[in-house]
Amino acid sequence: MNAPVPSPNLYDCRDAFAATLERLAAEDKTIVAVCNDSVGSSKLGGFKGKFPERLVNVGIAEQNMIGVAAGLANGGRLPYVCAAAPFLTGRSLEQVKADISYSNANVKLVGISSGMAYGELGPTHHSIEDFAWMRVLPNLPVIAPCDRIETAAAVEWAASYAGPCFLRLSRVGVPDLLPEGHRFELGKANRLREGSDVTLIANGTLTHRMMKAAEILAERGIQARVLNLATVRPIDEAAIIAAANETGAIVTAEEHSVFGGLGSAVAEVVVDHAPVPMKRLGVPGIFAPTGSAEFLLDEFGMAPAAIAEAAEALIRRKKA
Amino acid sequence: MEIGELERMAREIRLRDLQAVYEAGAGHIGGEMSVIDILTALYFRVLRLWPDEPKNPARDRFVLSKGHTACALYVTLAKRGFIPEEEISTFLKPHSRLNGHPNCNKVPGVETNTGPLGHGLPVAVGMAKAAQLSGADYHTYVVTGDGEMQEGSNWEAIMAATQFKLNNLTLIIDHNRFQQGASLSDTNDIAPLRPKLEAFGWEVTEIDGNNMSEVVAALEFRGNSPHCIVAHTNKGHGISFMQDRVDWHHKVPNKEQYEIAVAELSEA
Numbered sequence: 001m002n003a004p005v006p007s008p009n010l011y012d013c014r015d016a017f018a019a020t021l022e023r024l025a026a027e028d029k030t031i032v033a034v035c036n037d038s039v040g041s042s043k044l045g046g047f048k049g050k051f052p053e054r055l056v057n058v059g060i061a062e063q064n065m066i067g068v069a070a071g072l073a074n075g076g077r078l079p080y081v082c083a084a085a086p087f088l089t090g091r092s093l094e095q096v097k098a099d100i101s102y103s104n105a106n107v108k109l110v111g112i113s114s115g116m117a118y119g120e121l122g123p124t125h126h127s128i129e130d131f132a133w134m135r136v137l138p139n140l141p142v143i144a145p146c147d148r149i150e151t152a153a154a155v156e157w158a159a160s161y162a163g164p165c166f167l168r169l170s171r172v173g174v175p176d177l178l179p180e181g182h183r184f185e186l187g188k189a190n191r192l193r194e195g196s197d198v199t200l201i202a203n204g205t206l207t208h209r210m211m212k213a214a215e216i217l218a219e220r221g222i223q224a225r226v227l228n229l230a231t232v233r234p235i236d237e238a239a240i241i242a243a244a245n246e247t248g249a250i251v252t253a254e255e256h257s258v259f260g261g262l263g264s265a266v267a268e269v270v271v272d273h274a275p276v277p278m279k280r281l282g283v284p285g286i287f288a289p290t291g292s293a294e295f296l297l298d299e300f301g302m303a304p305a306a307i308a309e310a311a312e313a314l315i316r317r318k319k320a
Numbered sequence: 321m322e323i324g325e326l327e328r329m330a331r332e333i334r335l336r337d338l339q340a341v342y343e344a345g346a347g348h349i350g351g352e353m354s355v356i357d358i359l360t361a362l363y364f365r366v367l368r369l370w371p372d373e374p375k376n377p378a379r380d381r382f383v384l385s386k387g388h389t390a391c392a393l394y395v396t397l398a399k400r401g402f403i404p405e406e407e408i409s410t411f412l413k414p415h416s417r418l419n420g421h422p423n424c425n426k427v428p429g430v431e432t433n434t435g436p437l438g439h440g441l442p443v444a445v446g447m448a449k450a451a452q453l454s455g456a457d458y459h460t461y462v463v464t465g466d467g468e469m470q471e472g473s474n475w476e477a478i479m480a481a482t483q484f485k486l487n488n489l490t491l492i493i494d495h496n497r498f499q500q501g502a503s504l505s506d507t508n509d510i511a512p513l514r515p516k517l518e519a520f521g522w523e524v525t526e527i528d529g530n531n532m533s534e535v536v537a538a539l540e541f542r543g544n545s546p547h548c549i550v551a552h553t554n555k556g557h558g559i560s561f562m563q564d565r566v567d568w569h570h571k572v573p574n575k576e577q578y579e580i581a582v583a584e585l586s587e588a
Contacts, residue, residue, distance in 0.1 A: 032453065056449060059483070064442040064476035071446020074431055076377060076454060079446075094436055095473075099443055103424055103433040 010173030014112060016148035017169055018043040020155040021080055025051055028159065034069045034081045036062050041171075042082035042112050062087050066095035070105040078106065078159065084118075085111030085127035085168060093133055100164045101137035108158045109166045114144070115205060115255030116283075116293040117171045123287035127168075132260025134166045135233040141186055142232040144168040144262075146207035147177045150230060153184035161186070170205050170255070172293045177208055177228065187231045189239035195223035198311045198318075199243035199250045201266055203230045206253040209297070212304035217311055224311060232262055237269050244274035249318045251279045251311050253302050255293070258282040277317045279310050321364045326532050329399065330360040334558050335585050336395045336408060342578045344391075344412040346420070350568040351465060352392035354496040354529070354553035358463060359384075359396045361535045368458065371401035374428035380458045381447045383431055385440020386465040386494060387421040388570075394418050394427070402429035438471025440464060441491060445477045448489040448546075461539070463492045467499030470508050475520075481546040482521035490539065491522075491548045494529065496555040498566045517548045529553035558585055 025031040025047065033047050034056045048055045056072065058065045062083065069079040081088065088111045089096065100107050111130060118125035135142045143165060145151040151169060158165050177192060192207070193214050200210040207228045214224040225247055227239055243250055250270060252263035263280030270278060281302050288296050297303070301310065321329065333356050341347030363369070367380045384393050391411055398405040410416035417426035421435030432443045444462035451458055464474065481489055493513055497504055504511060514524045523543045527534040529551025538549045555569070556562025559581040573581055 030454075053453065058476070058480050061476035061480065063438070063473040064445070064480055067439055067442020067473065067477065068446035068449060068480065070432060071443040071448070071460075072450045072453075073446075074381065074443070075447045075450020075456065075458075077450045095439065095442070098433055098436050098439055105432070 010175055011148040012171055012173055013145060013148050013151040013169050014043045014171055016152040017110065017155050018046055020152040022046050022050060024156065024159050025054065028078065030076060030078045031159070032056055032072055032077045032079050034058065034065055034072065034079045036060055036065045036083045036087065038083045038112070041084060042110070044082060062091040063095050066092040067099050069107045070099035070103060073105045073107050080108045080110055082110045082112060084125070085114035085130050086125055089127060089130040089133050096134070097137055101140045104139045105164055106162060107164050109164065111166060111168050113171045114168045115170055116288060116296045119292040119296060120290055122290065126288060128256045128283045129260070130168060131232055131254070131256050131262060135265060139163060141165040141234065142168070143230050144204035144232065145230050146203055146228045147174050149176055149178045149180060149182050150184060153182050154230065157184040157186065168204060172205050174205055174208050177211065187234040187236055189236040190228040191225065191239070192228050193224065193226035195225035196247050197222045197224060198315055199225040199227060199247045200253070200307070200311065201227045201229050201240070201243070201250060201262070202253045203228060203232070203262060205255050205293070205297070206302065209302060209304050209307060210253060213307035213311065216304055216308040220312070222312065222315065229262065229266070232265050235265050235269060237273065240266055240269045241274045244270050244276045249277050249314045251281065251307065251314060253281040253307055255297065256282050257285055259285055277314050279314045281307065281310060323532050323536065326360055326364055326536070329364055330357050330532065331585060333360060333392065333395050333399060335582065337392050338578070338581055338585065340391050340395065340408050340411045342573055343409065345572055346412055346570070347391050347572065348388045348570045349572070350498065350555040350562060350570070351386060351494065351496065352389045353557045353559060353562065354555050355386070355389055355463060355494045356392050357530050357532055357535050358492055358494065358551060359392055361532060361539055362461060363396050363400045365536055366539045367461070371429070374402060377456065378458055381431055381444065381460040383434065383440040383444045383462040384422060385434050385437070385462055386468055387434030390418070390420060390422045393422055393430070397427065397429045403427065437465070437468040438473035441474045442477040444489060444491070445481050445484070445486065448481070448486040449484050451488055452484065452486065459488050459490065461490045461492065463494055465499070466493055466495040466497065466504055466510070466513070467507070469493060469510050469513065478517065478520045478522065486546045487542070487544050489546045491546070493548065493550050494553055495550050496553045498555045498564070498569065500569050502566055513550045522546045522548045524548045524550060526550045526552065530557045560584060
C-alpha cells in the first residue's frame, strides 16, 4: 500500500497578521488596535496581553469603531481596525467613505474572515461584496494577500504607507506560496508560474487553487501563467495587459461575487487596453447555500479541476 | 476676547454668512444663525489654536458635525485668519474649496470631513481617546445638530466616551428644535436631551446657546466625565422673520428679505 501523499501545511493567515502587528507595535508606540468585541476572532489576545491600553475595543458598534479610528489617526495614533469583514465594510460603509477615504485618514482597515470564511453561518456573515464596496472609494488601496507570508508583508507595508488601506484576510487555511522574505509592493502582481496558453489570476484563498489548476493543465500539455493579484486597487495594469497580449485568454477566480470584484477589475483593464476572451469565476450573484467555505468554492466551480476545465473551454474560444 | 467683543464678532460673522448665502443662492442659513455664537466663542476665546500652524499637534480639536452649516464655519475660519476673507465670495462656486460641507484636505482648520450626519461625534471620541493614550493635553469639542442626535451612531459614541472616561471631550448640541422637514417634536422627539445623556454617564449643562456669557462659561467648564452642553438656540437667530421657522432651514432670502435681515443684524 502506498504511503499517503503528504498534503502541504495549511496556515491561518490571522496568525501572521497578529504576530506581525504585535512585532510592529513593540517598535512603534503609536500603533493601536481598534475592534468591535472581536478580540478572539481577530486574534488580538496577544496584543491585548502586551499592550492592554492600546487595544481600543468599542464594543459591538461598527459605525463608531470607524469614526473612532479616524479620530485616533487625527490625534497621531496609527490605528489598525480589526473586525469581521462583512461588518467592517457593510455596516460602516458610509463611515469608511466619509471618515476614512474622503478624509484620507491614516487608518488601516483589516477585514478578518472575509469571503465565505464563515461558511455555514450563512450569507449575513459572508463578505462577498467587499471588493466592490471598497474599490470604488478613492484613496483606499484594496489588498487580499494569498498566504501567511504575503499577509505579514502587507501588514508591515501598511504601517509605513501614509494613508488608509483595506486588507482583506481570511481564516481558511492556505499553503505558503510566496518565498520567505517576500516584500509587499502595492499594485504589483506576482507571477507565480510561467505560461503562454492562458493566464489564471486570483488572490486571497483562490491563488493556491489556481496553482493546482495550473498543475492539472500542465498534465494536459497546457501551460498556464498564474498571477497573484493581491492589490485589486490600484491594479497592476501592465501585468494584466501583458497577460492578455502574451497568453490571449484570462481566467479570474475570487471568493467574492462576480459583480464588482477582482474579475470585474481585471476585465475593466482588458476591455480598455487588450480585449481577449475572459472567464470570471466567483459567486454568481446569489446568496450562497449552507456549506463550508471550501465546499462553497467547489460548489461555485472553483475546485482546481473545474478551474482547469474553465480554462480549457476558454482556450477553445480563443482559437475559434 | 471679552464677551462684548465676542458678541460684536458673532454679529459680523452672521452678516458675512447671510451675504454669502444670499450671493451663492444656497446654504443652510437657519442652522448657521443658531450655531454662530458657539463657533465665535470657540474660535475667538476657547480653542487653543494657531491659524498659521493649523496642524500643530497641541491644538484643541473642533469638529462641526452638522457639516451643512459649513458656511458659518468658513466665515469664522476666515475671520480668525485660517483662510483669506475674500475667499468667502467663492462659496459653492465651481472648483472652490468651500463647498457645501467642509473638507479637511482642502480647508485649513477643518479636522475631518462631515456632511452625512452622525459622523462627527465618533471621530471626536477617537480624537479625545488619542489624547488620553498619548498624554496630550488638547481638548476636543464637537457640535451636532439636535435632529442629528436621531442618528444611532451618536449613541454608540456616547456610550464609548463614558466607557473610555473621556473628561477631555465636550459635545455641544445645537438644540434649535427644528430639523429639515419639521420640528423635532413632530418628527422624532428626542427632547429632553439632558436625562438621556445623564443616563449614559455624561455631565450635562443646559444653556441659552445664543447668550455669549453662558456659551463661554459652559465651553470653559471642565469636569470628570464627558461633558454635554445642551445649547438651547433659535433657528435663524437674529433675523426676526427667520426665527423658529422650519422653512428657513435652507431657504435663501430674496432681495427685500436680505435687506431687512442686514438691517436687523446691523442694529442689533
